[in-house]
Amino acid sequence: MSDDALDVVFTALGDPTRRGLVARLVRDGPNTATEMARDLPMTRQAVVHHLQALAEAGLVATTRDGREVLYRATTEPLADAVAWMLDAGVRWDRRLERLRSQVEGRPVSRRR
Amino acid sequence: MSDDALDVVFTALGDPTRRGLVARLVRDGPNTATEMARDLPMTRQAVVHHLQALAEAGLVATTRDGREVLYRATTEPLADAVAWMLDAGVRWDRRLERLRSQVEGRPVSRRR
DNA sequence: CCTTCGTGCAAGTAGTTGTTTGCACATCGT
DNA sequence: ACGATGTGCAAACAACTACTTGCACGAAGG
Numbered sequence: 001m002s003d004d005a006l007d008v009v010f011t012a013l014g015d016p017t018r019r020g021l022v023a024r025l026v027r028d029g030p031n032t033a034t035e036m037a038r039d040l041p042m043t044r045q046a047v048v049h050h051l052q053a054l055a056e057a058g059l060v061a062t063t064r065d066g067r068e069v070l071y072r073a074t075t076e077p078l079a080d081a082v083a084w085m086l087d088a089g090v091r092w093d094r095r096l097e098r099l100r101s102q103v104e105g106r107p108v109s110r111r112r
Numbered sequence: 113m114s115d116d117a118l119d120v121v122f123t124a125l126g127d128p129t130r131r132g133l134v135a136r137l138v139r140d141g142p143n144t145a146t147e148m149a150r151d152l153p154m155t156r157q158a159v160v161h162h163l164q165a166l167a168e169a170g171l172v173a174t175t176r177d178g179r180e181v182l183y184r185a186t187t188e189p190l191a192d193a194v195a196w197m198l199d200a201g202v203r204w205d206r207r208l209e210r211l212r213s214q215v216e217g218r219p220v221s222r223r224r
Numbered sequence: 225c226c227t228t229c230g231t232g233c234a235a236g237t238a239g240t241t242g243t244t245t246g247c248a249c250a251t252c253g254t
Numbered sequence: 255a256c257g258a259t260g261t262g263c264a265a266a267c268a269a270c271t272a273c274t275t276g277c278a279c280g281a282a283g284g
Contacts, residue, residue, distance in 0.1 A: 010123075042273070043275085046273055050272085088185075158244075165241095
């Protein structure tokens with residue numbers, strides 16, 4: 001994964017609202033920005049803005065259904081971010097080393 | 113790990129200069145800001161600023177040695193960030209599920 | 225139809241981030 | 255003691271971020 005791609009993934013995750021959106025989509029399944037904005041102390045547009053940041057990071061994807069736009073979590077980039085951290089931490093932490101050996105040499109992400 | 117703490121960790125990692133600094137400290141061992149700035153296209157103060165962001169995230173720590181300040185990588189927070197991502201991704205990706213079962217039920221971070 | 229509802233776009237604003245420059249202070253070696 | 259070197263602090267700046275409001279467009283449904 002390119003450096004730029006890691007940038008946007010980590011930056012996207014560096015905001016609690018955005019982590020909350022991802023967590024919610026993972027937990028409850030696909031949903032619209034308007035619906036999710038109802039439970040948050042901000043406008044729909046602000047939520048859309050966050051979702052766009054997540055989309056740029058590849059953490060969510062959209063499907064149009066009539067006049068609605070459904071967002072769903074796509075967690076592939078997480079594996080790449082995890083891989084970076086394991087690389088950085090592996091010399092320090094024996095436990096992470098064990099995990100890393102399981103990650104290496106596989107296709108980085110695969111869904112469903 | 114608190115939400116705020118995750119914020120600063122992910123935000124700190126969301127910059128290629130900062131990831132590079134962490135990687136360098138992990139690879140080459142402790143070093144001073146002045147020394148690391150020599151190899152980067154920015155001033156010492158900019159590097160110090162980045163290192164302070166990393167320190168706030170708990171990703172580096174400092175030791176004073178005479179007039180020098182040595183920065184070293186402290187990768188504990190990585191494990192917590194990894195844990196969040198595994199939690200988010202576990203329902204999606206079978207491979208991540210396997211990893212998660214190894215992380216659960218342990219002290220979140222432990223060095224050396 | 226025509227009203228309602230979800231979406232998209234644009235402009236504006238307040239706060240944060242990345243970086244520089246300049247200077248003061250502490251420490252090391254000679 | 256003194257010059258060279260490493261560090262710390264603060265002001266200044268441009269660029270970016272996280273929002274808001276307002277409005278236009280398009281689809282659903284009586």
